[in-house]
Every structure is written in C-alpha cells, then in structure tokens.
Amino acid sequence: MIELKTKQEIEEMKPAGRFVGRILKELKAMSKPGVNLLDLDNHVKERIQSRKGATSCYVDYAPDFGTGPFAHYICLSVNDAVLHGVPFDYDLKDGDLLSLDLAINVDGWVGDSAISFVVGDDADPEDLRLIKTTEDALAAGIAQAQPGNRLGDISAAIGEVAHENGYSVNLDFGGHGVGRIMHGDPHVPNDGTPHHGYKLRPGLVIAIEPWFLATTDEIFQDPKDGWTLRSADGSRGAHSEHTIAITEDGPVILTSRD
Template identity: 55%
Template sequence: MVELKTPGEIEAMAAAGAVVARALTAVRDAADVGVRLVDLDEVARGVLKDAGAASPFLGYQPSFANSPYPGVVCLSVNDAVLHGIPSRYALQDGDLLSVDCGATLDGWTGDAAISFCVGRTGEQDARLLERTAAALQAGIDAAVPGARVGDVSAAVGAVARTAGYGLSTDFGGHGVGHTMHEDPHIANDGRAGRGLRLRAGLTIAIEPWFLAGGVNAYRVDDDGWTLRSTDGSRGAHFEHTIAVTEDGPRILTR
C-alpha cells in the first residue's frame, strides 16, 4: 500500500533525514587510510545516539538474508557495492567506499547513501562517482506530480547505459515512511510512462548503484549480505529520500 504524507509528516521525515545526513558526513570525515570499517560503524552509532534516533538497519532481516544485519551502516568497498557488513578491514589508499545509512526518529525514517574514494581518486573512479551521482539527480528531477515511477526508473537507467555501466533492477529505490522499505519499488531502469502515477505527499528513496565493468550481474558473499560485481569491477551507490511536492521534489536527506 502506498501512503501519502501530510506536510507535517514530511517535516518529521526531514528531521530523520537530517540525522542520516549528519551520520554520513561524520563517516566520510572519519574515513581515512588505516581506519577499520567497524570504527566507522561506531562513528555512525554515535551520531544516531546523540540525536535520539534508532537504526532501521540494525537487526533488519529481509527474506533474502540468512541473518540479521549487524551494523547501523552498510560499508561496501571497491567491488562490493551494496550491503557490505562493517568488518575489521582497514581502508587503503584509493579504496572506493560506499556508505548507506538510515535513521528512525519519532516514528519516521530517512535513508541515504554516498560513495567516495579514500585518499587518491583515480580517473575511472571519479567518472563512476560523478555519473552515479548524476543518475540520482536525474531520478530526483523526474519525481514530480503527474509523472510515473517508470519515468524515474528510465531517467536513472539512461545515465548508466550512456556511460556503459552495469546496473540491476533487483535492488533499487523504494517508498520510505514509518519503515525503511515501503511501496512502491523504484527500479534503476524501466520504461517512461509506466507504473504508479506520482502524487504530492509520496515519499521515496531513489538509489542508483552502478558497476564500472558494464556487467549487469552480481554475486552475494557467504555472509548473505554483501553484493559484489561478478567481474571484480568497482561499484558506486548514491541515494536520497525525497518527497514529491507540488513545488517539485524535496530532498529530505540532504
């Protein structure tokens, strides 16, 4: 069921989104050569605690997972692109790190992700990061009243195809509200003019993730969570929670 939010409820979601934004900023500031992923998870936990917010990630176990998620952020390095579990891996110069974070505050949830390189950023990584971020913006720009879900999906997918990157529709954007994953599903590719019509009050997460090698396939690690490219190429992941409004899309996790 798709639930439309009132202006007051959107403001409450923006408060949760602000916590997510602070957590992502804190993790990015702390990410450096030699820093372990578990330490970055602790940084995010501190931000959530200070804000009085809970993590929708911690203990989450969807149908595809064989165990509850153990962290408050997903930390995916290099050829891992989604759902990476915080481990004792120490970041190295040039690593591409994707950070996905959520926060629930006063019963409302925000969800967002960023990707960046630790230390040096190579030319190919810079292009991958720029194009994935551009796809997120293209999807946001398409999320206006009267448009359809397929318009958002098509806008994201067009950027990947033009750049020659791999993408998958298995995991993508979704509704957000009282919980982290609600209807509708927002695939990262699709046909314009198809799907649910967008209305003011709809709150969704748009989250492109692209694979640099151009292969659409991925594999799942033995941990049951981490998604990696099958060809070993690097991945990037960006996400914002937005509200569809009569004045245009409003980013709630900026």
C-alpha cells in the same frame, strides 16, 4: 501498499533526513587511509545512542534478501562490494572506493541515504567517473519526481544516464518507499519506460538510489557474511541515494548533506 504523507508528516520526516545526511558527511571526513571500518560503524552507533528518539534501521533487520539479522549500524561496501556491505575488521587503503548506506529512524520516521567516494588521494579516474555517473543518475531521477509524472519517468531517467556512460543496470535492487519503515512500496527500478507505472502524487516519499558496477550488472552474495553484494567479475561499484518527498511544488530532498 503505497502510502501518501500529509504536509505535516513530511515536515516530521525532515529531522531524520537531516540526521542521516549530517552523519554521512561526518563519516566521509573520517574515512582516511588507516581508518578501520568498525570505527566508522561505532561512530554511527554512538551518534544514534546520543540522539533522543533515534534508533537504527539496520540492527536486527532480517529481510528475505539477507542471511540472518544484520548486526551493524551502517552498510559499508568497499571496492567490488556495492550494496549491503557488512562492516568488518578492515583498515581503509589509499584508493579504496567506499560506499556508505545509512538509514535511521528518528521519532518514528525514517531517513535513508547513500554516498560513494574514493579514500585518500590515489583516485582512479574510472572510479571517479563511475561515482559521478551514480550522482548524475540520482539527480536525473529526482528531476523527474514531479506530480503527474510516472514512476517509469524516474527509472528511465536513471537508466539513460547509466547507458549513456556505458554502464549496464541490475534491476534486482533499487529505490523504494520510505516512511515509518525503511523499505516500503513502491519499488523504484534503476531503469524503465517513460510514461509508465504509478502516477506520482504529492505526499509520496521514496528513496531513489542508482548503483552501478564498472563492467558488469551481475552480483553475488558474499557467502562469508551472507549480506554483502559483490560484482560477479570483481569490478568496482558505486551507489548514491537520497530520500525525497514529492510535493505540489516538486521534489524535496529530505537527506541533504549541506
């Protein structure tokens, strides 16, 4: 069921969004060659435990698309991994493409956001182009999150950016409603048809999250951890996400990292 938030409830969601955005900014600064993924996960754990009213949305999360409960505080996806990456004992290397996906509940409300970037100084131009495409697609989707538009307008804007840059789109996973829970209605596909679908109204809060792979749209679930989604051909992936609220004055980003 799609739930609309009051103006007051949107205000109450802002602390969770700011907290998530702040931690992602910290983690990006920490992600240097030689840093272990488990250290990044532990930083999130410590930040959550030090914040009154904050709880992890990931620890013990057990949806039907995973294998057993998730046991970590953040999703960390490296190189050919693009979604649901399970932190493990791995030291980051110069040139790794790292995606961070973080959702935290603060005082009963969820903030959900993701960023991708290249670790160190040895950045492949194609990795940077892939990352920028997800960021541009996110901006295009947010721009369409206007009252009176349709959900398909957001999806179509995301897909158009992907296709213009030569990337195909996987529709298995996309954006979603956000509120008291991390994943709610509506589903927000990363491609679609303009002027179709649910009519956008003030009070709708959604996560918009374009993710693309360099040379395929096919993924598989890593059998070793039962969670991490990897490209079928070994090519790299990138992921960008914000939680936004649709208001009478247009979209408001709740997970800003400014």
